[in-house]
Amino acid sequence: MTDKQSNSSRGQGPYIAAIDQGTTSSRCIVFDKDGRIVAVDQKEHEQIFPKPGWVEHDAAEIWTNVQAVVDGAIAQAGLSKSDVKAIGITNQRETTMMWDKNTGAPVHNALVWQDTRTDVLCREFGRKGGQDRWRRETGLPLASYFAGPKIRWLLDNVEGLRERAERGDILFGTMDSWVIWNLTGGVNGGVHVTDVTNASRTLLMNLHTLAWEPKILEAMGIPESVLPEIRSSAEVYGQAVGGSLAGVPVASALGDQQAALFGQTCFDEGEAKSTYGTGTFLLMNTANKPINSYNGLITTVGYRIGDQAPVYALEGSIAITGALVQWMRDQMGLIQSAPEIETLALTVEDNGGAYFVPAFSGLFAPHWRSDARGVIAGLTRYVTKAHIARAVLEATAWQTREICDAMAKDSGVEPTTLKVDGGMTSNNLLMQTLADFLGTPVVRPMVAETTCLGAAYAAGLAVGFWSDTDELRANWKRAAEWTPDMSEEDRADQYRKWLKAVERTKGWIDED
Numbered sequence: 001m002t003d004k005q006s007n008s009s010r011g012q013g014p015y016i017a018a019i020d021q022g023t024t025s026s027r028c029i030v031f032d033k034d035g036r037i038v039a040v041d042q043k044e045h046e047q048i049f050p051k052p053g054w055v056e057h058d059a060a061e062i063w064t065n066v067q068a069v070v071d072g073a074i075a076q077a078g079l080s081k082s083d084v085k086a087i088g089i090t091n092q093r094e095t096t097m098m099w100d101k102n103t104g105a106p107v108h109n110a111l112v113w114q115d116t117r118t119d120v121l122c123r124e125f126g127r128k129g130g131q132d133r134w135r136r137e138t139g140l141p142l143a144s145y146f147a148g149p150k151i152r153w154l155l156d157n158v159e160g161l162r163e164r165a166e167r168g169d170i171l172f173g174t175m176d177s178w179v180i181w182n183l184t185g186g187v188n189g190g191v192h193v194t195d196v197t198n199a200s201r202t203l204l205m206n207l208h209t210l211a212w213e214p215k216i217l218e219a220m221g222i223p224e225s226v227l228p229e230i231r232s233s234a235e236v237y238g239q240a241v242g243g244s245l246a247g248v249p250v251a252s253a254l255g256d257q258q259a260a261l262f263g264q265t266c267f268d269e270g271e272a273k274s275t276y277g278t279g280t281f282l283l284m285n286t287a288n289k290p291i292n293s294y295n296g297l298i299t300t301v302g303y304r305i306g307d308q309a310p311v312y313a314l315e316g317s318i319a320i321t322g323a324l325v326q327w328m329r330d331q332m333g334l335i336q337s338a339p340e341i342e343t344l345a346l347t348v349e350d351n352g353g354a355y356f357v358p359a360f361s362g363l364f365a366p367h368w369r370s371d372a373r374g375v376i377a378g379l380t381r382y383v384t385k386a387h388i389a390r391a392v393l394e395a396t397a398w399q400t401r402e403i404c405d406a407m408a409k410d411s412g413v414e415p416t417t418l419k420v421d422g423g424m425t426s427n428n429l430l431m432q433t434l435a436d437f438l439g440t441p442v443v444r445p446m447v448a449e450t451t452c453l454g455a456a457y458a459a460g461l462a463v464g465f466w467s468d469t470d471e472l473r474a475n476w477k478r479a480a481e482w483t484p485d486m487s488e489e490d491r492a493d494q495y496r497k498w499l500k501a502v503e504r505t506k507g508w509i510d511e512d
Contacts, residue, residue, distance in 0.1 A: 013083040016465060017073065017245065018456040019066055021091040021175045022256065023112065026065045028073040029452040030084070033465070035475040037449065041072030048109055053116040056109035059097045062175070063182050067243055074244045081245050086236075087183070088252035088459030090259035090451050091175040093201045096150035098161070098226065099178070101171045104187045108158050110175070111150040118149035125149070125219065137206045137213050139290055139299025141368075147174060148203035152220050165226050172226040174198045176253040183250050184238035191238040194228040195253035196310055200301040205230065207290045207299060210310060232304040233258070234458035252458035254303060256451050257281045260421060261313060262303050263454030264445065265476045267469045270413040273450070274400060276424035278326075279364075280318040282403045285311060286411050295406035296366030305461055305469075314410055316365040316403030320358040321396040322424050327358075328392055334385050342429045345389040352387030353378040355501035356395045363505065366406040373508040377501040396424065397433040398498040404438055417441045421450045428480075436486035437495070446477040 015030050015038060027042035043065040048056040074084070094113035099106045111117070122142045126133055131141045140146055151172050155162045164170050173181065176198050181190035199205040199212075204222070206213040212227055231237060236249045254262060257275065261283045264273040272284035283302065290299050290312045302313035322338075329335050335344060355377045362370035376391070400418075408414050417440055424430060425444050435442040447453055460466045 013079070014085045014465070015077070015079065015083055016086050016088060016456040016460045017070065017084050017248075018088040018090065018452040018459070019070065019179060020256070020452045020455065021062065021066060021089070021179055023092040023095075023114075026062060026069055027452070028066075028069040029449060029456070030073050030077050030079065031453065031456045035447055035453055035457070035472075037447065039073045039077035041069040041076060043069050051117075055112040055115040057095065057112055059099070059106045059110045059178055062110075063178065066179055066182075071244045081248055084245055084248050085465050086249045086251040086459040086463045087240060087245060088455030088457075089176050089179055089250070090254050090256050090455035091179070091198070093174065093198060093255035093257065094145055094147050094150075095175050096147040096154070096172070097175075097178055098151070098154050098165075098170050098172045100164070100169055101192075102169060102187060104182070107161055107170065108154055111153070113145060115150070116144045118144040118153050121149045121152060134203060134213075134216055136292065137208070137216065138203050139200065139207045139292070140203050141298075142203070146201055146203040148216070148220055148222065151222050151226070155221065165223050168225050170226050171228070173228055174201070176255075177228045180237055180250055180253065183240050185241040188241070192228045193231045193237050193253075195231055195233045196301040196304045197233055197255040197258040198253065199230045201255060207301065207312070210301075210304075232306050233262075234303070234305045234462040236462055249463055251462035252455055254455055254458055257283055257315065258300070258302055258313070259452070259454030259458075260450045261285065261454065262457055263447075263450035263452070264419040264421065265469070265473045266419060267311075267473065270411075270416050271419070272404070272407070272415040273419040273421065275450075276321055276396070276420060276422035278321070278323045280321040280396065280400065280422075282316045282318075282400065282407075283313045284407045284411065284413070284415055285313055286413070287311060291411050293406070293410045295409045296368055297403070297406050297410060298365075303458065305458070314407050316406060318396075318399045318403065319362070319364045320360055321399065322422075323360075324356070324358045324392050324395060325424075327360075328389070334389070339426070341389050341392060342427050344386050345393055345429055348384070348386040348390055350387075351391045351394055352383045353380060354383045354387050354391045355498055356388065356391040357501050357505050358395055359505040363502070366402055367502070367506075369506050371507055371509040372505040375501060375505045377504055378497070393427065393430045393433055394437070394498075396430060397437040398495070400434060401437045401495065415440060417443055419443050419445065421445065421448055431480070431482045432485070435482040435484045437491065439484050439486075439488070439491060441484070442482045443478050444480045446479045
């Protein structure tokens with residue numbers, strides 16, 4: 001939590017407020033013209049697990065928290081609503097809820113993106129055309145991750161909901177829609193919209209037309225009347241009603257990973273960002289064309305500014321990166337704290353021939369093998385816990401390399417630099433290893449909160465607070481850069497061994 005700062009230390013206003021409605025908490029960050037943080041307020045919400053594999057949130061609790069953090073951040077910065085020129089929204093993607101438009105009451109808890117209850121439905125939809133049945137239109141495989149099947153589950157399982165939906169009384173939204181509807185008045189004229197980035201994660205939007213796809217709606221049994229209007233990521237949707245920002249324009253919405261792409265100012269084709277947390281999400285700008293992936297990636301909308309052409313991205317997700325360091329600490333007891341992994345790994349020159357593939361819950365992109373399990377390969381008596389620590393950090397770097405290779409194959413564009421953010425970027429050895437294994441520079445920015453910053457930037461552009469993306473680029477300041485320091489032969493040899501170790505993980509779980 002940032003203490004209230006003096007006007008002199010934060011620069012003079014005006015300001016932009018960004019709301020980040022995340023998976024574990026909601027927060028509001030106030031930014032100044034230079035993209036610096038002026039105030040932050042944050043509040044966690046309950047994680048609800050009704051059955052194994054089911055994950056829910058109470059959307060009413062989330063809306064209460066959003067109001068509290070907005071008021072908290074504004075009070076902390078000592079601002080009035082006239083100091084704030086726009087509000088931007090970023091959100092956990094794919095999390096799905098439906099509510100009654102006449103009362104504003106949610107009809108059920110929100111189904112979180114991690115929730116797997118729609119597995120059976122997805123298999124049913126995949127009987128025709130398999131997992132890639134709608135990939136050409138949507139850029140996505142059929143998976144429980146996305147919102148469309150979650151809507152269908154709610155319509156089938158909440159008593160009377162389908163009838164109410166067909167009467168026109170029910171609205172669907174991802175969390176951006178829920179926050180914007182409530183912010184702009186709720187039952188009293190709230191605006192029911194979503195942006196192209198969130199719509200592109202539903203399995204219901206055609207990437208080429210940027211409109212809801214009638215044949216998919218029909219196949220999934222979803223009435224179009226429940227869906228929000230699809231708008232750009234940076235435009236004024238409406239004005240906030242009530243609260244400390246009444247009358248301020250609500251002017252952007254972006255899914256969290258796309259917001260990070262925007263906040264990292266990856267505005268040119270081939271520019272990529274990677275967010276290192278529990279897992280890792282890597283997105284690369286592919287300019288104005290959606291590129292179908294044949295190498296295990298997802299095609300998504302990166303952002304759209306007003307009526308400009310949309311910008312697309314390829315996305316690769318890695319399940320276990322920071323989680324492997326936590327495992328070393330909590331399950332193995334080989335380190336006492338996460339930062340210790342770097343100290344331990346630095347006591348040796350290399351991995352001693354050991355490779356660690358953390359396929360704890362299968363392999364994500366680019367393999368998508370749920371039958372894989374974790375493996376440490378190449379063990380000899382020479383290997384110490386320090387070599388294992390090094391192999392743990394190298395696992396994150398090699399997995400990133402695999403995603404970058406898949407992106408280059410799909411797009412024909414080699415990432416020029418990799419901009420990084422997230423908790424693991426404080427590990428300098430990991431950052432150097434990344435640069436070495438990728439053979440490209442790795443750059444960390446001054447402002448680590450790139451998700452909120454992206455939402456603020458998009459909202460600021462919509463109201464003329466910033467004039468264009470060039471001005472945003474000028475704001476972007478590097479905190480550190482790592483350049484490759486490894487021979488091509490050495491890199492190729494180690495990568496070959498890593499891929500050999502990956503092969504050893506596959507087929508571990510028997511089909512029966």
